Amino acid sequence: MFAFQSPQTVQQPPPLFSKHLECAATRSSCRPRPCSFCTLNPAISTSTTTADKNHVIQRLCQKGELKRALRVLSQEPNPTQRTYELLILSCAHQGALAEGLDVHCHLSENGSDQDPFLATKLINMYSELDAIENARKVFDETRNRTIYVWNALFRALTLAGHGNEVIDLYRRMKRVGIPSDRFTYTFVLKACVASEGVLSFSQKGREIHAHILRLGYEGHVHIMTTLVDMYARFGCVKCAGIVFGEMSQKNVVSWSAMIACYAKNGMPFEALELFREMMLKTHDLLPNSVTMVSVLQACGALAALEQGRLIHGYVLRRGLDSILPVISSLVTMYARCGKLDRAQQVFDKMDERDVVSWNSLISSYGIHGFGEVAIQNFNEMIISGISPSPISFVSVLGACSHAGLVEDGKMMFDSMVREHRIFPSVEHYACMVDLLGRANRLDEAATIIEEMRIEPGPKVWGSLLGSCRIHCNVELAERASARLFELEPTNAGNYVLLADIYAEAKMWHEVRRVKKLLEARRLQKVPGRSWIEVKRKIYTFASVDELNPQIEQLHALLLKLSMELKEEGYVPQTGIVHYDLDSEEKERILLGHSEKLAVTFGLINSTKGETIRITKNLRLCEDCHSLTKFISKYTKREILVRDVNRFHYFKDGVCSCRDYW
DNA sequence: ATAGGGTTAG
Numbered sequence: 308m309f310a311f312q313s314p315q316t317v318q319q320p321p322p323l324f325s326k327h328l329e330c331a332a333t334r335s336s337c338r339p340r341p342c343s344f345c346t347l348n349p350a351i352s353t354s355t356t357t358a359d360k361n362h363v364i365q366r367l368c369q370k371g372e373l374k375r376a377l378r379v380l381s382q383e384p385n386p387t388q389r390t391y392e393l394l395i396l397s398c399a400h401q402g403a404l405a406e407g408l409d410v411h412c413h414l415s416e417n418g419s420d421q422d423p424f425l426a427t428k429l430i431n432m433y434s435e436l437d438a439i440e441n442a443r444k445v446f447d448e449t450r451n452r453t454i455y456v457w458n459a460l461f462r463a464l465t466l467a468g469h470g471n472e473v474i475d476l477y478r479r480m481k482r483v484g485i486p487s488d489r490f491t492y493t494f495v496l497k498a499c500v501a502s503e504g505v506l507s508f509s510q511k512g513r514e515i516h517a518h519i520l521r522l523g524y525e526g527h528v529h530i531m532t533t534l535v536d537m538y539a540r541f542g543c544v545k546c547a548g549i550v551f552g553e554m555s556q557k558n559v560v561s562w563s564a565m566i567a568c569y570a571k572n573g574m575p576f577e578a579l580e581l582f583r584e585m586m587l588k589t590h591d592l593l594p595n596s597v598t599m600v601s602v603l604q605a606c607g608a609l610a611a612l613e614q615g616r617l618i619h620g621y622v623l624r625r626g627l628d629s630i631l632p633v634i635s636s637l638v639t640m641y642a643r644c645g646k647l648d649r650a651q652q653v654f655d656k657m658d659e660r661d662v663v664s665w666n667s668l669i670s671s672y673g674i675h676g677f678g679e680v681a682i683q684n685f686n687e688m689i690i691s692g693i694s695p696s697p698i699s700f701v702s703v704l705g706a707c708s709h710a711g712l713v714e715d716g717k718m719m720f721d722s723m724v725r726e727h728r729i730f731p732s733v734e735h736y737a738c739m740v741d742l743l744g745r746a747n748r749l750d751e752a753a754t755i756i757e758e759m760r761i762e763p764g765p766k767v768w769g770s771l772l773g774s775c776r777i778h779c780n781v782e783l784a785e786r787a788s789a790r791l792f793e794l795e796p797t798n799a800g801n802y803v804l805l806a807d808i809y810a811e812a813k814m815w816h817e818v819r820r821v822k823k824l825l826e827a828r829r830l831q832k833v834p835g836r837s838w839i840e841v842k843r844k845i846y847t848f849a850s851v852d853e854l855n856p857q858i859e860q861l862h863a864l865l866l867k868l869s870m871e872l873k874e875e876g877y878v879p880q881t882g883i884v885h886y887d888l889d890s891e892e893k894e895r896i897l898l899g900h901s902e903k904l905a906v907t908f909g910l911i912n913s914t915k916g917e918t919i920r921i922t923k924n925l926r927l928c929e930d931c932h933s934l935t936k937f938i939s940k941y942t943k944r945e946i947l948v949r950d951v952n953r954f955h956y957f958k959d960g961v962c963s964c965r966d967y968w
Numbered sequence: 969a970t971a972g973g974g975t976t977a978g
Contacts, residue, residue, distance in 0.1 A: 388970090427971065455971065462972075493973040532974045539975095563975040597976040604977080632977040639978070666978040698978045 357383065361390045368393035373401055377409060386417070391425055399432040407432055411441075420445075423453045430456070434463030454488050461494035470502030474511050481518075489527055492519055496533045500540045512537055528554070532561045539568030559592050567601040575605035576845075579614065596630040603636040607643035610922040610949055613843040615640045631659065635667045642671030645920050645947045645954060662688070662696045670702035674953045676963050678710025682719075697729055704738035708745060709953050711967050716742045737766040744774020745967070749783055765794045772804050773926075776811075784808045799830040806885055815887045822885075837905040837923045841912050848901040848908065861907045865898055868907070872937040880930035897930045906935060906946060918945045926950050927968070936960050 360383045367376035376394060380386065386394075391414055398407035411429060414420050420429075426449040433442035442463040449456055457480055464473045477495050480487065487495075492515065499512045516534060524530045531554050538547035551557070551565045562585045569578035582602045585594065594602070599622055606615035619637060627633050634657055641650040650671045657664060665688040672681040685703045689695065695703075700723055707716030720739055723729045731739075736759055743752040752771055756763050768790045775784035784805060791801040802825045809817040825832070838847040848855065855861070869877065881893035888896075897903075902923050909919035927950040939946050940960030948955045956963035 392971090424970070431972085458972070490973055497974090529974045534974095536975065558974095560975045565975090567975060595975090600976045630976095635977045637977095661977095663977050668978095670978060696978085702978065 357385050361387050364390050365393050368397040371397065371401065373397050373403055373406055377406055380410070380413060386413075386419075388419070388422060388425060391419060392428055395425070395428045395432045399435040402436060404436045404438060407436060407438075408441075411445075420448065421450060423449060423451050423456050427453075427455045427459045430459040430463055434459075434466055437467075439463060439467040439469070452485075454485065454491065457485065458488070458490050458494060461491065461498065465494055465498040465501055468501050470498040470500065473498035474502055477515075487518075487522075489524060489530060492524065492530045493533045496530070496537045500537055512541060525553075526555050528556050528558055528561060532558075532564050535561065535564045535568065539564065539571065542572055544568060544572050544574060557589075557592075559595055559598065562589070562592065563595070563598040563601060566598060566605075570601040570605045570608065573608075575608035578602065578605035579609075579611075593625075596627045596633050599625075599627055600632050600636045603633070603640045607636075607640040609838065609840070609845060610644045610920060611840050611845055612644040612646065612920065613840055614845075615644055617843075631657075631661055631664060635664045638664065638667040638671060642667075642674065643949065645918075645949065645956075647671060647675050647677075660691070660693070662693055662699060665693060666696065666698050666702050669699065669706060673702055673706030673709055674949075675956075676709050676953060676965075678706045678712045678715070681706030681710075682712070682715055685719075695727055695729070697732060697735070700729065700731075701734050701738060704735065704742060708738060708742040709964070709968070711746055713742060713746045713748070733761065733764040733766055736761075736763065737770045740767055740770040741774065744771055745777060747778050749774060749778060749780055753783060763790075765791060765798070768794065769801065772801065776804055776808050779808065779811050781808060781812050781814070796828065797830060799825060799832050802830065803832050807883065810885045811882050818885055818887075833925065835901050835923070835925050837901040837921055839905045839909050839919070839921050841909070846905075846908060848904040850899045850901050850904075855904075855908075857908065857911070858904075860911070861904050862898075864911065865903055865907050868938065869894075869898060869934065872934065872941060875937060875941060877934060877937045880928075880933060883928055883930060897928075900928060900931050902927065902931045902948060903934060906938060906948075909946070910938075910942060910944065915944075918947055921946065921948045923948060923950045926952060927955060932962065932966075932968075936962055 360379055364376045364379050364383065364386065367373075367379065376397065380394065383390075391410065394410045395407065398404075398410060411420070414425060414429075419425055426445050429445045430442045433439065433445065442460060446452070446456060446460045457476075461473050461476065464470075464476070473495060477487075477491070477498075495515055496512075499515060502511060519525070519530060519534070531550060535547045535551050535554075538544075538550060547565065547568045551561065554561060562581070566578050566581050566585070569575065569581060578601060582594070582598070582605075585592065585598075599618065602618055603615065606618055619640075622628050622633060622637070634653060637653050638650045641647070641653060650668065654660075654664065654668050665684065669681045669684050669688075672678075672684060681703055685695065685699065688699070700719065703719055704716055707713070707719065716739070720731070720735070723731060723735070736755065739755050740752045743749070743755065749771075752774060756767055756771065759767070768787045772784055772787040772791060775781075775787060788801055788805045791798070795801065802821050806818050806821040809815075809821065834849055834851075836847055836849050838845055840846075846855070869879070873879075879890075879894045879897055881890050881897065884893040884896050886893075886896075902921055905921045906919060909921065913919055927948060932955065935946055935948065935955075935957050937960065938944070939957035946957040948957070950968075953968060954963065955968070
């Protein structure tokens with residue numbers, strides 16, 4: 308059979324006998340009405356030769372007729388390597404595990420299972436079919452393990468989330484003295500990300516990085532880009548930046564990886580800046596849809612509506628507006644910039660939708676406080692034939708939580724397992740704790756945690772602590788924070804929350820104790836920041852901001868506003884100030900909050916009638932919330948504030964959150 | 969001899 312195969316005929320099976328020769332000669336006419344040989348019928352007689360049967364199987368595989376191919380296989384005593392390969396690929400492609408096992412069996416009986424080429428293909432097949440055990444078995448049973456076989460198993464294990472195993476295997480491979488190749492590293496680096504344990508980053512990642520440099524791969528674009536991505540996923544923006552900066556060759560993927568690194572690690576300014584640099588510095592590289600997704604994400608994070616609109620324009624000009632991930636990120640961008648109606652419009656214009664597009668829409672309504680609409684969209688998604696993903700539930704449960712729809716949320720949570728066979732993750736439990744906790748059903752929230760079937764992570768305890776803050780439950784807060792201090796000792800936010808709760812309860816001694824703990828561990832509270840986009844420029848504010856040239860003017864106006872509004876009924880919420888000071892001092896501290904400065908800046912610098920849009924990196928404090936309501940009423944301005952969790956839309960002295968947040 | 973790799977939305 309191989310004798311017939313010359314390089315040119317690899318793609319087209321070789322003409323083997325006259326009947327097929329006819330077919331090959333008249334291929335054009337053969338297409339619409341295939342000849343009887345090509346369709347080859349179940350009636351393949353026993354008299355057909357081995358070569359013929361191989362050919363038939365190959366044709367059937369290429370046409371996706373797996374079942375018939377297998378039927379012929381069962382009559383075929385001696386399939387070629389190529390035939391097996393096509394069968395394996397076909398099984399993988401069609402998600403046919405049972406058939407794949409049949410092929411594997413056949414191949415073992417034939418003694419072909421020691422062929423490292425086929426072993427590689429089998430491992431890939433099992434990987435695609437989510438049968439990692441079988442992939443491992445193929446590896447174990449293959450005696451002649453070429454680097455292809457090793458790499459295939461690395462890839463399979465990484466995709467299945469067994470990162471640690473890959474690292475161990477890789478080390479074993481090195482010990483045994485098998486040389487790795489450039490492909491090995493892209494898989495092993497990804498495995499570092501998928502591996503568990505605190506030490507994964509410092510030990511494994513750096514270890515592999517060192518090997519890569521020692522082997523002289525520092526000029527290899529694929530490997531270096533993966534390295535950038537690895538550091539990005541570890542949250543080490545600095546390391547990613549260094550690798551990126553030292554790359555001798557960069558392509559669109561490398562740039563996109565670095566932009567995504569900034570966007571995903573809370574540095575949206577830097578993401579936009581790098582995108583600008585890419586556009587200016589590289590003339591042969593065009594950003595692609597993947598790049599734009601990260602850029603849009605950054606716009607959304609900054610609530611930079613004007614920037615976002617510009618990018619949207621660019622997306623349209625480049626014709627990237629029909630790509631699903633791009634549209635979904637446009638929906639999210641508009642919603643996060645406060646333009647819920649625009650988000651809905653973009654969504655409406657899609658001709659094709661997937662779960663992610665729906666999830667974008669659902670969470671958009673969620674952060675704007677429209678819980679019912681979110682649920683409605685969730686149901687519409689199901690009616691349209693798309694099954695919810697775990698993220699769909701995160702989105703809809705979050706929406707219920709923001710809107711105080713406790714019963715709906717509980718029903719949703721129950722339906723997860725019952726109707727959709729989706730088992731709740733830590734994320735979902737955190738949503739439920741939040742939902743119940745906000746609604747002042749703290750006992751129920753605590754019960755949920757007790758009854759969890761998986762280990763409650765910091766997200767879950769954090770939700771509980773946040774709810775304790777809202778409802779001033781010192782006792783439960785102490786329990787939650789004790790767990791949190793164990794689980795994430797370096798997260799300053801948890802200490803601050805606990806101190807807030809003690810302060811509200813006027814337990815000054817305890818406040819000082821927590822603050823000392825913070826100092827002893829050399830942790831710093833994340834400073835509150837707010838920002839506002841005015842005429843496509845973004846201005847940021849911090850409570851100790853002396854850089855803004857208008858700062859004096861802002862302070863003066865704020866003081867005047869607060870005095871006037873006190874006469875209208877504004878009462879400064881001094882209870883949230885951590886220090887045991889007199890009330891005048893406390894008021895002064897409150898007036899320094901960054902969102903008040905941003906609102907005032909907006910009042911001065913935007914045109915009347917324009918909505919003022921503010922973004923804040925933390926949760927909105929009660930005092931700012933209260934004062935902003937008054938400001939919206941007495942200055943007749945609409946003010947939109949997005950905090951970490953959701954939107955607050957202030958109009959005529961009321962907020963869209965109905966004081967529930 | 970052949971084969972395979974990096975960035976993506978919620």
